[in-house]
Amino acid sequence: MNLNLTTKKIDTNVEIVLVKNKKIKENKEMLKSLNFKGADEECILLPELKKLYVGCENDDHDSIRIAVATAVKKINSTNFTSAYIKVKSNLSSYVDGFELGNYTFTKYKSAKDESVEKNIYIEVSKIDKNTQKEFEESVAICNSVNMVRDFVNTTPEDFYPTIMAQNAVNIAKENNLECKILDEDYLVENNMGSMLAVGRASRHRSKLIHLTYKPSGKVKAKKKMVLVGKGLTYDSGGLSLKPGDYMVNMKSDKGGGCAVLGILNAISALNLPIEVHGIVGAVENMIGGDAYKPDDVLTARNGKTIEVKNTDAEGRLVLADCLCYAQDEIKDIDYIFDYATLTGACVVGVGQYTNGIMGNNTKLQNEIVQSALNSGELAATLPFNRYLKKTLKSEIADMSNIASTRYGGAITAGMFLDNFIEEENKDKWIHLDIAGPAFVESAWGYNPAGASGAGVRLTLEFMKSL
Ligand code: BES
Ligand code: ZN
Ligand code: ZN
Numbered sequence: 001m002n003l004n005l006t007t008k009k010i011d012t013n014v015e016i017v018l019v020k021n022k023k024i025k026e027n028k029e030m031l032k033s034l035n036f037k038g039a040d041e042e043c044i045l046l047p048e049l050k051k052l053y054v055g056c057e058n059d060d061h062d063s064i065r066i067a068v069a070t071a072v073k074k075i076n077s078t079n080f081t082s083a084y085i086k087v088k089s090n091l092s093s094y095v096d097g098f099e100l101g102n103y104t105f106t107k108y109k110s111a112k113d114e115s116v117e118k119n120i121y122i123e124v125s126k127i128d129k130n131t132q133k134e135f136e137e138s139v140a141i142c143n144s145v146n147m148v149r150d151f152v153n154t155t156p157e158d159f160y161p162t163i164m165a166q167n168a169v170n171i172a173k174e175n176n177l178e179c180k181i182l183d184e185d186y187l188v189e190n191n192m193g194s195m196l197a198v199g200r201a202s203r204h205r206s207k208l209i210h211l212t213y214k215p216s217g218k219v220k221a222k223k224k225m226v227l228v229g230k231g232l233t234y235d236s237g238g239l240s241l242k243p244g245d246y247m248v249n250m251k252s253d254k255g256g257g258c259a260v261l262g263i264l265n266a267i268s269a270l271n272l273p274i275e276v277h278g279i280v281g282a283v284e285n286m287i288g289g290d291a292y293k294p295d296d297v298l299t300a301r302n303g304k305t306i307e308v309k310n311t312d313a314e315g316r317l318v319l320a321d322c323l324c325y326a327q328d329e330i331k332d333i334d335y336i337f338d339y340a341t342l343t344g345a346c347v348v349g350v351g352q353y354t355n356g357i358m359g360n361n362t363k364l365q366n367e368i369v370q371s372a373l374n375s376g377e378l379a380a381t382l383p384f385n386r387y388l389k390k391t392l393k394s395e396i397a398d399m400s401n402i403a404s405t406r407y408g409g410a411i412t413a414g415m416f417l418d419n420f421i422e423e424e425n426k427d428k429w430i431h432l433d434i435a436g437p438a439f440v441e442s443a444w445g446y447n448p449a450g451a452s453g454a455g456v457r458l459t460l461e462f463m464k465s466l
Pocket of ligand 1: 235341402409436
């Protein structure tokens with residue numbers, strides 16, 4: 001699909017018309033007789049009139065994205081080669097609808113895609129610098145979201161830590177980023193026993209990925225941001241093995257790490273005046289004679305000891321060492337965010353479409369929620385408290401890797417990570433539990449079944465607002 005901006009009407013196979021607020025303005029009788037009501041995800045194609053009417057329940061950004069995605073799917077089911085739409089405002093939401101709604105994951109389908117390339121013409125009142133910028137930025141962000149979707153949807157057989165590292169190298173080359181890939185020797189030398197333990201039973205060696213973006217030319221970085229991602233290319237649960245039906249889709253446990261790669265991929269297109277570090281712990285959690293065990297005590301890079309009570313609470317063990325690495329290597333941080341498909345409890349708490357936002361800084365958490373909503377993602381804060389903190393105590397080590405209560409699992413996981421945030425960074429840290437939206441089994445709005453690219457758009461929106 002090619003998106004083109006134009007300032008005049010183009011004659012195409014079909015014109016897309018969004019029917020907003022259920023107010024039908026043309027061909028009223030015909031649409032009424034066809035029982036068209038203009039609800040979300042409702043559309044009707046009138047080929048003789050070369051019109052595609054799509055319901056758009058409100059005038060808000062997400063209604064537009066959903067309506068445009070509905071139109072794209074309808075057009076993709078035809079052999080049309082072109083379509084036209086007139087846009088008065090909110091251009092970026094239309095671009096999102098086209099680019100994100102057009103995504104399909106066909107890597108493992110044997111039948112080749114023989115559909116014809118489609119040209120979409122978006123008419124705007126004028127194509128000035130601002131319009132062009134809004135258009136190009138939206139396309140770049142959507143491309144990154146779709147790249148993350150591809151990564152996360154790819155099977156663990158085809159996407160393991162070394163492949164994740166290779167993808168990071170490619171992203172760095174394409175975007176002029178600095179890139180460091182650190183292997184297990186580095187982890188041993190730097191006492192990263194927590195991350196090391198998780199990957200021990202895998203035939204794939206763990207990798208620590210570190211990408212750096214610095215603004216180009218004369219642009220001075222105004223802020224320094226660190227993004228840390230959980231990159232579990234597969235989570236079997238380890239010796240605390242997941243039951244079969246809970247293991248399905250655990251290829252998505254790399255969603256946080258992939259989001260970090262996606263953000264770093266988009267950032268140079270946006271040319272923002274921020275220094276951004278992307279750090280990913282790429283690890284596979286497996287079983288075997290060399291697997292780490294419940295009862296082991298691990299020592300993280302900052303010297304803190306962790307009693308393992310459940311090897312399925314592995315993401316926090318990887319993140320613990322990655323957070324220590326980040327704060328040792330990078331000084332004078334303004335923001336440090338981590339992204340992780342960390343807990344099933346978060347999905348239970350806020351539902352599968354919403355990111356859980358945690359940390360010590362309420363104001364910053366609220367800003368993230370607002371950025372998420374502005375970008376088309378959903379987010380809700382989950383507050384820490386002293387009582388839940390006590391449930392992480394261990395009799396023999398500094399802390400346990402799971403809580404002693406079965407309630408509040410998203411928050412206790414977040415509070416576990418807090419042990420690895422240095423005092424000076426406490427207020428700068430945000431933990432995003434993306435376990436729900438990173439991967440949803442069935443399609444929702446303009447998101448396909450499977451990976452959605454959660455975390456990318458909300459973060460880029462936050463960065464743009466700085
Ligand atoms: N990767 C899972 C969390 C998860 C669950 C992500 C469902 C996406 C969908 C994580 O490593 C995990 O297994 N967490 C455990 C923690 C428990 C052992 C304290 C969980 O949520 O059950
Ligand atoms: Zn797990
Ligand atoms: Zn996991």
